[in-house]
Amino acid sequence: MKLRGNKIAEVSALEIIDSRGNPTLEVTVKTDCGIKGCAAVPSGASTGKFEACELRDGGNRYMGKGVENAVKNVNTEIDSILNGESVFAQDRLDTIMINRDGTGNKSKLGANAILGASLAAAKAAAKCIGQPLYRYIGGITASGLPVPMMNILNGGAHAANSLDVQEFMILPMGAASFAEGLRWCCEVYHTLKQVLKEKGLSTGVGDEGGFAPDLKDEEEALNVIIEAIERAGYRTGNGNEFMISMDVAASEWKNGNRYLLPKKKLEYTTESLIAHWEEIVKQYPIYSIEDPLDEEDWEGWTALTEKIGDQVILVGDDLFVTNPERLQHGIRVKAANAILIKPNQIGSLSETAKAIRIAKENGYKTILSHRSGETEDTTIADLAVGFGTELIKTGAPCRGERTAKYNRLLRIENELYS
Numbered sequence: 001m002k003l004r005g006n007k008i009a010e011v012s013a014l015e016i017i018d019s020r021g022n023p024t025l026e027v028t029v030k031t032d033c034g035i036k037g038c039a040a041v042p043s044g045a046s047t048g049k050f051e052a053c054e055l056r057d058g059g060n061r062y063m064g065k066g067v068e069n070a071v072k073n074v075n076t077e078i079d080s081i082l083n084g085e086s087v088f089a090q091d092r093l094d095t096i097m098i099n100r101d102g103t104g105n106k107s108k109l110g111a112n113a114i115l116g117a118s119l120a121a122a123k124a125a126a127k128c129i130g131q132p133l134y135r136y137i138g139g140i141t142a143s144g145l146p147v148p149m150m151n152i153l154n155g156g157a158h159a160a161n162s163l164d165v166q167e168f169m170i171l172p173m174g175a176a177s178f179a180e181g182l183r184w185c186c187e188v189y190h191t192l193k194q195v196l197k198e199k200g201l202s203t204g205v206g207d208e209g210g211f212a213p214d215l216k217d218e219e220e221a222l223n224v225i226i227e228a229i230e231r232a233g234y235r236t237g238n239g240n241e242f243m244i245s246m247d248v249a250a251s252e253w254k255n256g257n258r259y260l261l262p263k264k265k266l267e268y269t270t271e272s273l274i275a276h277w278e279e280i281v282k283q284y285p286i287y288s289i290e291d292p293l294d295e296e297d298w299e300g301w302t303a304l305t306e307k308i309g310d311q312v313i314l315v316g317d318d319l320f321v322t323n324p325e326r327l328q329h330g331i332r333v334k335a336a337n338a339i340l341i342k343p344n345q346i347g348s349l350s351e352t353a354k355a356i357r358i359a360k361e362n363g364y365k366t367i368l369s370h371r372s373g374e375t376e377d378t379t380i381a382d383l384a385v386g387f388g389t390e391l392i393k394t395g396a397p398c399r400g401e402r403t404a405k406y407n408r409l410l411r412i413e414n415e416l417y418s
Contacts, residue, residue: 006031006032006086006087006088006125006128007031007032007084007085007086007087008029008030008031008032008082008083008084008085008086008087008093008121008124009030009031009032009083010028010029010030010079010083011027011028011029011030011074011075011078011079011082011083011117011120012027012028012030012074012075012079013025013026013027013028013070013071013074013075013113013116013117014026014028014071015066015067015068015071016040016375018042018043018373018374018375018401019207019372019373019374019375019399019401020043020045020207020372020373022043022062022065022373023062023065023066023067024040024041024042024043024067024112024373024375025040025041025067025070025071025074025112025113025116026038026039026040026041026116026375026377027039027040027041027074027113027116027117027119027120028120029082029087029117029120029121029123029124030124031087031124031128033128035124035127035128036124036127037087037119037120037121037122037123037124037125037126037127038120038123039115039116039119039120039123039377039379040116040375040376040377041112041115041116041119041344041375042344042370042371042373042374042375042377043112043344043371043372043373044342044344044345044371044372044373045207045371045372045373047318048251048295048317048318048319048321048345049251049295049318050295050318050321050323050326051105051111051321051344051345051346052105052106052111052321052344052345052346052347053103053105053106053107053110053111054110054111054112054344055067055069055070055073055107055109055110055111055112055113056070057069067110067112069110070109070110070112070113071113073109073110073113074113074116074117077100077109078097078100078109078113078114078117081096081097081100082096082097082117082121087121087124087125087128088125088128090118090121090122090125090349090350091350093117093118093121094114094118094348094349094350094351095350097109097114097117097118097348098114098347098348101114106347111344111346111347112344112347114347114348115343115344115347115348115349118347118348118349118350119343119349119379122136122137122349123379132382132412132415133379133382133383133386134381134382134383134385134386134412135386136386137353137382137383137386137387138385138386138387138388141388142385142386142388143416144385144388145177145178145385145409145412145413145416146178146367146368146384146385146389146390146391146392146409147171147172147173147175147178147181147390147391147392148171148172148178148181148182148185148391148392148394148406148409149169149170149171149245149288149367149391149392149393150169150170150171150185150189150395150396150397151167151168151169151208151209151210151393151395151396152168152169152170152185152188152189152192152210152211152225152228152396153167153168153192153210153211153212153213153215153221153224153225154166154167154168154205154206154207154208154209154210154211154212155167155168155206155212155221155263156247156249156252161202161206161212161213161214161215162214162215162216162263162264163212163214163215163217163218163221163263164218164253164261164262164263164264164266165218165221165246165247165248165249166247166248166249166252167208167210167245167246167247167249167290168210168218168221168222168225168244168245168246169244169245169246169247169393170185170188170225170229170242170243170244170245171242171243171244171245171287171391172184172185172241172242173240173241173242173243173287174239174240174241174242175241177413177417178409178410178413179410179413182397182406182409182410184232184234184241184242185397186397187232187233188225188228188229188232188234188242189396189397189398191228191229191231191232192211192224192225192228193211194228194231195224195227195228195231196211196213196224199224201213201214201215202214205396205398205399207372207373208370208372208395208396208399208402209395209396209397209398209399209402210395210396211396217264218246218280219280219283222244222280222284225244226244226284226285229241229242236285237285238285240285242285243285243286243287244284244285244286244287245286245287245288245289245290245313246286246288246289246290247290247291247315247317248289248290248291248292249290249291249317249318250273250291250292250293250294251291251294251295251318253268253294254294254296254297255267257269259273259294270293270297270299270300270303273292273293273300274293274300274303274304274307277289277292277304277308278307278308281308281311281312286312287312287313288312288313288314288315288338289312289313289314289315290315290316290317290340291315291316291317291318291319292304292314293319294318295318295319295321298329298330298333298335301314301316301319301330301333301335301336302333302334302335305334305335305336305337306334309336309337313337313338313365314336314337314338315336315338315339315340315365315367316330316335316336316338316339316340317339317340317342317369319335319336320336320339320340320355321342321345321346322339322340322341322342322343322345322346322351322352322355323345323346323351323355324346324351324354324355324358327339327355327358327359327364328358331358331362331364336364337363337364337365338359338364338365338366338367339355339359339364339365339366339367340367340369340393341355341356341366341367341368341369341383341387341389342369342370342371343380343383344371352383353387356387356389360388365390365391366387366388366389366390366391367389367390367391367392367393368380368383368384368387368389368391368392368393369392369393369394370393370394370395370402370405374395374401374402375401376400376401376404377404378404378405378407378408380392380394380405381394381405381406381408381409381412382408382412384409385409385412392405392409394406
């Protein structure tokens with residue numbers, strides 16, 4: 001049976017602002033029967049050098065961060081080449097845009113322009129068949145919820161404090177449902193605020209809603225988190241309610257052939273930094289470490305994975321940038337054992353799906369992730385369920401652009417199990 005209204009009639013874009021007050025794109029795909037899919041594109045602060053190109057205007061407007069050129073590319077070229085195509089032909093739509101761009105990093109049309117159209121098309125397709133996006137993507141296998149990796153302390157490029165490590169997250173590994181896990185995390189988050197107040201520390205928040213106090217180092221941060229978990233009535237460690245994860249963003253530390261912590265001014269070699277992470281894993285209930293080494297330090301990643309990859313999840317973010325080719329290289333050299341999935345790093349839904357498929361086929365854990373510059377768009381919640389990623393990163397239970405994703409996951413869980 002031929003579905004009615006499945007042809008793309010219009011692709012249009014609008015410049016909106018993200019959670020940091022910087023411009024980004026909102027793209028709408030309209031079918032010939034009037035159904036619309038809309039998607040907003042996030043933006044990162046700590047970005048890998050191998051990410052696809054986020055097209056910005058330069059000049060004085062919005063301090064050079066305007067996206068009028070990307071909007072124009074959607075309204076002209078992308079609209080022209082996708083007009084009349086089936087909204088269900090996701091791979092074809094993405095391939096058409098990638099080929100028209102013609103660059104290796106989507107720098108002509110802009111990865112932000114291409115991704116916006118790619119996601120909006122998928123959302124329109126889901127509406128055409130009367131299904132939620134997660135069901136359209138995952139079919140009958142879309143039946144599980146990811147474990148939240150809740151950011152509760154910010155540092156690095158995400159906060160103006162003394163911490164060089166970018167994120168400290170809690171994972172409710174012992175929860176029986178997403179809703180229960182989210183409740184546990186919220187209770188710890190509020191307890192942490194009380195702990196920080198009692199210590200005379202700031203309870204202001206960073207870009208992703210985590211608290212951003214001035215602490216001595218990551219050990220002090222981990223200790224204060226454990227104190228909050230225990231005071232909230234939970235326990236840490238394997239087999240207990242909570243584990244802890246860190247996003248180091250070590251590419252921000254790389255200085256020549258060494259690692260220099262920009263805030264603390266401490267210096268490490270690859271070998272001494274590996275030894276440092278070994279000690280942290282021994283002392284604390286660490287579930288995962290994201291980007292513990294630089295995005296080009298392949299030998300260091302392989303050595304680190306060999307040393308502690310059987311004890312902890314080592315997550316490649318800047319290392320892999322959701323790029324199937326970089327992921328395949330990492331698999332060959334046995335670097336990391338998990339991948340962070342950020343659709344705007346690669347710039348299309350079909351390439352995102354390919355990276356997830358390769359990771360799963362090779363035993364790498366998959367983590368769907370937001371960016372530090374977010375919008376109220378909840379697409380990543382549906383992608384996490386549709387693609388069956390084990391975990392999701394989407395910030396603290398604070399700031400509407402973060403809570404929107406958590407609330408979407410609560411609604412999905414209710415749809416699946418009520």
